[in-house]
Amino acid sequence: MRRNVLLVDDEQEVLRSLQQGLAEYNEVFSIVTAGNGEEAIRKLARDDISLVVTDLKMPNTDGFGLLAHVMESYPDIPVIVMTGYSTSEMEKLASEGGAVGYIAKPFKSSVLAELILTWLRREADGGTLHNVSSGMFLQLIEMEQKTCTIRLSDKASGKRGVLFFRDGELLDARVNGFKGEEAAHHIFSWEEVTLSIENTCRCSEKKIKGELQAILLEAMRLKDEQAKASAVPRKKPVMTVAASLGHGEKRKKESGLEQVKKRLTGTIGTRYGGEKIYYDNAWDGLLGQMGRMGKLFSFGPLKLTYMDVGRSQDIILLPGDKTIMIPVDSKCPRDRMIHALIVETEGNSR
Amino acid sequence: MNNHFNELLTLRDVKGLMLVSFEGQLVLKEFVGSFAGEPKIDDSLALFIHSLRGAREIEVFYENGRIYIRKTEIGYLFIITGTATPMALVRLNCDMFVPAMKKMVKRDKFKGFFKKN
Numbered sequence: 001m002r003r004n005v006l007l008v009d010d011e012q013e014v015l016r017s018l019q020q021g022l023a024e025y026n027e028v029f030s031i032v033t034a035g036n037g038e039e040a041i042r043k044l045a046r047d048d049i050s051l052v053v054t055d056l057k058m059p060n061t062d063g064f065g066l067l068a069h070v071m072e073s074y075p076d077i078p079v080i081v082m083t084g085y086s087t088s089e090m091e092k093l094a095s096e097g098g099a100v101g102y103i104a105k106p107f108k109s110s111v112l113a114e115l116i117l118t119w120l121r122r123e124a125d126g127g128t129l130h131n132v133s134s135g136m137f138l139q140l141i142e143m144e145q146k147t148c149t150i151r152l153s154d155k156a157s158g159k160r161g162v163l164f165f166r167d168g169e170l171l172d173a174r175v176n177g178f179k180g181e182e183a184a185h186h187i188f189s190w191e192e193v194t195l196s197i198e199n200t201c202r203c204s205e206k207k208i209k210g211e212l213q214a215i216l217l218e219a220m221r222l223k224d225e226q227a228k229a230s231a232v233p234r235k236k237p238v239m240t241v242a243a244s245l246g247h248g249e250k251r252k253k254e255s256g257l258e259q260v261k262k263r264l265t266g267t268i269g270t271r272y273g274g275e276k277i278y279y280d281n282a283w284d285g286l287l288g289q290m291g292r293m294g295k296l297f298s299f300g301p302l303k304l305t306y307m308d309v310g311r312s313q314d315i316i317l318l319p320g321d322k323t324i325m326i327p328v329d330s331k332c333p334r335d336r337m338i339h340a341l342i343v344e345t346e347g348n349s350r
Numbered sequence: 351m352n353n354h355f356n357e358l359l360t361l362r363d364v365k366g367l368m369l370v371s372f373e374g375q376l377v378l379k380e381f382v383g384s385f386a387g388e389p390k391i392d393d394s395l396a397l398f399i400h401s402l403r404g405a406r407e408i409e410v411f412y413e414n415g416r417i418y419i420r421k422t423e424i425g426y427l428f429i430i431t432g433t434a435t436p437m438a439l440v441r442l443n444c445d446m447f448v449p450a451m452k453k454m455v456k457r458d459k460f461k462g463f464f465k466k467n
Binding site for chain 1: 365373374394396397398400401402403404405406407408409410411412413414415416417430437438
């Protein structure tokens, strides 16, 4: 199976030359490119990426921001950092941030290729199994109290997912934009899978609360329900389950932004100056750091971040499944706005 | 200068202060009372500071506490508070003493900075 490696650098010349240099490995991996961290974040959400190679100094979201985002949202994806401003301090920072490799520019593309291959091989260092029942296998993992990252591919749909186990305990799951229990339900509903086992787990936080057995049962129940729903005779054309889910999500997204807008308008009228409220995952890395800082002080989940970034507009960030970004006038009644948003956004935290 | 710091520490529900250099080194920290959560400040401060992207002022709200972060001449000042602290007062205090910190560029000058009870 050919994997995708995401190469991120703001210098097009570097991207081109690395792409050429790595072309001879395209039977093992293909290259996806991004010109900055923000573009990389979009491609991570859209494409099936196995490994990231990123420059550090870039406009918008830089390499450290991207690294923090990957650690937070895709802990199974290894990140290799490359930089033209290499110092031991920089290397230490990258390593502390979770990077698995560090390479100082200039370098030969064969050196980078070797590093990429080493990390891609690790995806299956615990072996690969074909045509197995995921439920049975995962119960074995639990019984043997294994620590591992399992990548699964559904034979029927071709979808791919990841499960994180530590000492046999299911910590987290990820598939097609879903995370946690919801993702586990999707994965456990797959009947026949190909899976590869990596004998490490870079995920440390337990995001799935339920027991494995209970999640497996719930996945089966949901699957049965879907099967029943699709067997009901239809009097008029209806949407498929997937299309209906998509439509529901879209409606939920719209109402989420609308609700925030209404709260602000209801509290302070239109004086907040934020004509534009939108989802923006470019701040996920920063919010991840904020969340970790809160844990140091046992402050519980993050609810809101207000930032004065030295421009005419300040920024309010609301964490959630998708980060909500509210640009506001720096002269707005800050405390009233924050109060309105914090009181009203219970449950929307990270 | 001492007075400004100590005034901040005596504001309602303020738990402590930290000053972290732009390189992520902890220059000083002071926690008041029996703040059980006096944290083990780890090595990831550098990454945290980097993630702030040079912002001038940040207010972070959690379910059970807040962190007010202010950029100064020598690094970022963190004021760790509970949920009852009037943030406007924290901001006001910082507005007053942050300019004065320009003179305190040497780390030694921060030694013995806080009142010892």
